[in-house]
Amino acid sequence: MTVELTPADYPLSINRPELLRTPTGKALSDLTMDAVVSGDVTAEDLRVTPDTLALQGRIAASTGRRQLAENFTRASEMTAxxxxxxxxxxxxxxxxxxxxxxxxxxxxxxxxxxxxxxxxxxxxxxxxxxxxxxxxxxxxx
CATH class of the missing domain: 1.10.1510.20 (Propanediol/glycerol dehydratase, small subunit)
Incomplete structure (x- = not known):
């Protein structure tokens, strides 16, 4: 199921954190200082994911910002x-x-x-x- 996104969803980290995951699958709420200190959060967890970039692109597209949406699509591809x-x-x-x-x-x-x-x-x-x-x-x- 594809979730419809609008400018009201931006920033995702505040308005739609349930949609965000780290490259290792952690939820945004799992990224705490305690988790960092204990070693449960690694540098890999802090990298942007292709899905997050695609979500950002969908928000840009919903505002008519086609070029910005295309930039997010390219950035999503470049994570690989x-x-x-x-x-x-x-x-x-x-x-x-x-x-x-x-x-x-x-x-x-x-x-x-x-x-x-x-x-x-x-x-x-x-x-x-x-x-x-x-x-x-x-x-x-």
Whole structure:
């Protein structure tokens, strides 16, 4: 069952805490100082989850903020991508850093390895814009 979210649900941590879980499945109410001191809360519990980001995106969409909702969708997808690969993606997307073929290979990897279709679409869109503005790196010969 999908819960309808509106701007009144924001911030989720105050207005809808029952919807939030840590990556290890703990409820928001389980994140106490006593739990931290006893070692029951770890750094993994403090990471954002794809579900939380998707919920934030649904709130953004409910206000008509399509671009913000898409950003949350991409962020949700990126939680599955290792940090070093996210940094490499960032560097690849700099103007003149990658060729069209390299960007297509990145987009394909995002889709096949991480099921990050929204991120892949952004990379392909960037490749088109870079081509139109002459901001692609030269193809290796």
């Amino acid at each position: 991508i290792p940090d070093d690969e996210v940094l490499a993606m960032y560097n690849s997307l700099r103007p003149n850093a990658s060729s069209a073929a390299q960007l297509e290979e990145l987009a394909s990897r995002l889709e096949t390895t991480y099921s990050a279709t929204t991120c892949a679409a952004l990379v392909r869109e960037a490749a088109q814009v870079y081509a139109a503005r002459n901001l692609l790196a030269e193809e290796d010969s």
